[in-house]
Amino acid sequence: MMIAVVGTGVIGESWARLFLAHGHDVTATDPAPGAEERLRASLGPSERLRFTDDLAAAVADADFVQENGPERLEVKHELLAGVDAAARPDVVVASSSSMLRPTDLARGAPAHPERVLVGHPFNPPHLVPLVEVVPGEATSEAAVDAAMAFYRAVGRTPLRLRAELPGHLANRLQAALWREAYSLVARGVATVADVDTAITEGPGLRWAALGPFANQHLSGGPGGIAHVLEHLGPGTEALWADLGTASHTPELVARIVAGVDEALAGSDSADLLARRDAVIAAVLAARAPDGA
Structure with a gap:
């Protein structure tokens, strides 16, 4: 297949690396x-990589288009x-x-809005398997099926979303954590380094193996998640009510920037x-069926 990569910043470069x-x-x-x-310095020599500054020429022979332009609707x-x-x-345009x-x-593609969808990776796409596939109101089922099949074929784990929301799914989950993290720093409860340590040395290790619901289920012992919800549900709701919010x-x-500078x-x-990237690769290898 010929894949057109439109935009070769951090995400586009990683997509190109994966496709090659x-x-x-x-x-x-x-x-x-x-x-x-x-791009060539990052990827190294490859006979299968072509570059052009002509957008039309880049996509004219493409079998799949992965667009990675700036996050501004007009662009x-x-x-x-x-x-x-x-x-x-x-041709699907993701x-x-x-x-x-x-x-x-899709309003930017009036001729064929049915082939436009979101194919949102997690950085870096050549290592992290998740790709969120989000159809719009005009997106055809054929385009969704083709995108899902394509991403599977390049070793990704595509996840089709059932509704359009800003930030899709995983970014919304991240945003919930960031909101409380920033609030804790703003209130002086923890430093930037404390927050990072709390995740990397605690729940982050479990999250690399199983998702939040599966982990919660295991926490319930023989009673599973039903036991957790029965005994810890009220306390969890009280925590939800106590979670903070923060504005930039x-x-x-300045406190966040200084905290990151100090921590690093x-x-x-x-x-x-x-x-x-080495840790991501090691985690993926450990999760593989054969452990390698």
Whole structure:
């Protein structure tokens, strides 16, 4: 297959890496100065990678389009209009958008809105399996089925959402945690480092193995989640009522930035990324059926 990668920033580069690793040809496009040089330096030499600054040429022969433009609707509309005009009518156009609704995105592709959907990965897409597939009001079932099949074929775990919401599913779950994390720091309950430690040394380890409902079920012993809900349900509701909220005031932003700088003092960003990716790879290997 020929895959068009529209936008080659952090997400687009990772998508291209994944598609190439699975034997696909990739045509990438990005108008940013130096984009081709950065992409090739990151991915290394490949005969299957082509780059063009002509959007229409990039998608003309594509069998699947993965759009990764900036998270601004007007920019997405401009990109999708160009894709819509040049790509074959049967080609799925998947947006990596993390917040925008596919129905709103599809307004930028008036000729064939039925092939537009959200295919939202988790960073970095070449390592993290999750892809949220979100159809819009005009999206056809054929486009959804094709996207699900394509993502499975490149080793991802596609998850079809049943409704359009800002942030889709996983980002909304993350946002709930971030809201309380920022609130705890704002109230002086914990430092930035404390919050990160609480997750990495606690529930984060369990979440890498099983989701929140499955973990809650195991916490109930023989009675499972029914026991948990019976005995801890009222306390959990009381916690929900006590959870805080926070606004990105200049004071809180400054405290968060300073806290991250303090927690990561002496750390190299490239080393942190390498460590993160190595842990992700190790977790995925440990979860594999054969443990390897």
